[in-house]
Amino acid sequence: MAEHPSDAADSRCDLLLSGGAVITMDDERRILEPGAVAITGDRISAVGSPADLGRLDAARTVDCRGSAVIPGFVSAHDHLFQNAARGLGEGVDFRVWLPDFMFPLALNMARDEAVAAVTMTIVEQVRTGTTAVLDHHYAGTDIETTLAVAEAVERVGMRGAIGRGLGREQPCPESEQLDMMAAAIDARPAGSKVEIWPAPGDIIYNDQDFVAASVQLARDKGVGWHTHCSQYKTDPDVYLAEHGIRPVLWLHEAGLLGPDGHFAHMIFLDDEEVDRAGESNAAIAYCPISHGVFGLGTMRLAELRAAGAIIGLGYDGAVAGFRNDMFEQMKMAVMIQRLQAMDPTLSGPAEALELATREGARFLGIDAGILAPGKLADIAVVSLQGAHMVPRPGPVAAVAYTARSSDVQMTIVGGEAIFENGACTRVDQAEVMAEAAASTERLLSRLDLDLGTLRRA
Ligand SMILES: [Zn+2]
Known part of the structure; x- marks a missing residue:
């Protein structure tokens, strides 16, 4: 059962993550497979089945079938x-x-x-x-x-x-x-x-x-x-x-x-x-x-x-x-x-x-870490579809043991997707990396480090 939006004001959401294995990490450690998570503003507004939450008027819906939806x-x-x-x-x-x-x-x-x-x-x-x-x-x-x-x-x-x-x-x-x-x-x-x-x-x-x-x-x-x-x-x-x-x-x-x-x-x-x-x-x-x-x-x-x-x-x-x-x-x-x-x-x-x-x-000490209504919408969407996922373990083991960073499809903080489609949304990764590489080169060339001892592996 969904934890239902009960009035008209709650019939909308900003973002709906639908169809994935939702690992709530709530007190009962519920896993909804398939499940859905609705986000309004910076908070989770509903967690339930794709059918129940599909009735919401969502500004954006992300198809999470084949993925796990977990707290960030x-x-x-x-x-x-x-x-x-x-x-x-x-x-x-x-x-x-x-x-x-x-x-x-x-x-x-x-x-x-x-x-x-x-x-x-x-x-x-x-x-x-x-x-x-x-x-x-x-x-x-x-x-x-x-x-x-x-x-x-x-x-x-x-x-x-x-x-x-x-x-x-x-x-x-x-x-x-x-x-x-x-x-x-x-x-x-x-x-x-x-x-x-x-x-x-x-x-x-x-x-x-x-x-x-x-x-x-x-x-x-x-x-x-x-x-x-x-x-x-x-x-x-x-x-x-x-x-x-x-x-x-x-x-x-x-x-x-x-x-x-x-x-x-x-x-x-x-x-x-x-x-x-x-x-x-x-x-x-x-x-x-x-x-x-x-x-x-x-x-x-x-x-x-x-x-x-x-x-x-x-x-x-x-x-x-x-x-x-x-x-x-x-x-x-x-x-x-x-x-x-x-x-x-x-x-x-x-x-x-x-x-x-x-x-x-x-x-x-942050009000996150659990996928439940009212919690901060700090969430990661993780693909469970790679070659290393066949046969796929249970969803928790698949995330904790089998998945790797490159399986992360989406990272959401306070309801905002800050990483999706392989890219950060707020900064240009190529620019950030080029700047960091040049700046660290300057730093290391300025320091009198004994690189023989420090072994650049
Ligand atoms: Zn430390």
């Missing part, structure tokens, strides 16, 4: 600027990669170079059905560059938040960083399509007082905040030696763990930290490709979710993974859990799709 993907942790260095740093130890390669690259990036790199990455991400992102931006953290990066994300049509890098590795004194942070947030306040959030670089390597002040600012302004925590195997011991407490326990004691904290990684948690993260409903970004590329470790996914933590999937700056592809992330999210436990019964495609969509939206 959310990248829960990113460094959008890093794609400028795609191909560099493969196989380099993370303890060398970050201080000797990525930090110098970030600190030398000019504003136009950051904007070019971020725009290129967002174009790649909407082509894989991504509709929202939480970025951790530390390449040019002056107010103008921060705002220009947010504008670049919005220009292509995506929503989300730019976490502006704060802390010891930033060139500006810490005493001035929070004032600049406040000004940047005020320019794009809570409720903006792309917000600005405080983002201390890493819990492990920043002063507790500075982290707490950053969070207080976020709370005063009504926005979230973002950071890295317990990403490398020695991080908890380093923190314990300096502060006499494990990092997640300190976050809990300081009242910073939830519900507005958004943490990248949290791989190395002991049992008590898992419990505290769970009971605080901490939002944690699981970045399986990045964890694999750097050989970091395996997140305690099942235990964290059972305890109550909210887990989304993130690209973590796809320079390390060579590609922004949420289908690859979904499959790897399951596989590395099974490898680590040597247990093929763990997790599965349903959980992978949940993390990439519904849980990602919960993580980011």
Whole structure:
């Protein structure tokens, strides 16, 4: 049964996606095959059968037969600027990669170079059905560059938040960083399509007082905040030696763990930290490709979710993974859990799709991630008709395991198709890519990088 439009005003819609396998991700995990989704303005106005919704007076109808209609993907942790260095740093130890390669690259990036790199990455991400992102931006953290990066994300049509890098590795004194942070947030306040959030670089390597002040600012302004925590195997011991407490326990004691904290990684948690993260409903970004590329470790996914933590999937700056592809992330999210436990019964495609969509939206705090009336119309249409789809698995497994980025036919954010017919609708991909290629060439030629060590793979 359709959730019926009940009066004349509801007998119209702006966009009707009709005939596809509609994977709602609602509480009952309903799949309507065939189904239809009606969109009015920036929201979903009805979900039902093609026959029921076919009675609507639709300004535009898209025939989705042979495709899946799913909530758009959310990248829960990113460094959008890093794609400028795609191909560099493969196989380099993370303890060398970050201080000797990525930090110098970030600190030398000019504003136009950051904007070019971020725009290129967002174009790649909407082509894989991504509709929202939480970025951790530390390449040019002056107010103008921060705002220009947010504008670049919005220009292509995506929503989300730019976490502006704060802390010891930033060139500006810490005493001035929070004032600049406040000004940047005020320019794009809570409720903006792309917000600005405080983002201390890493819990492990920043002063507790500075982290707490950053969070207080976020709370005063009504926005979230973002950071890295317990990403490398020695991080908890380093923190314990300096502060006499494990990092997640300190976050809990300081009242910073939830519900507005958004943490990248949290791989190395002991049992008590898992419990505290769970009971605080901490939002944690699981970045399986990045964890694999750097050989970091395996997140305690099942235990964290059972305890109550909210887990989304993130690209973590796809320079390390060579590609922004949420289908690859979904499959790897399951596989590395099974490898680590040597247990093929763990997790599965349903959980992978949940993390990439519904849980990602919960993580980011946006009213999306579920195809139901009233929700934001952030949607991807994925072809299930390629040679790799014969015989076709069930719709959830077909999307989470079998599909790939090139199967995405349409990406919709807030009711607007920002990618369809192989092209972004708001920007010219060829222009964006040419600009990004030229600008990254300038950046890399200016930097004195040891390319022998960094291995352009
Ligand atoms: Zn990161």
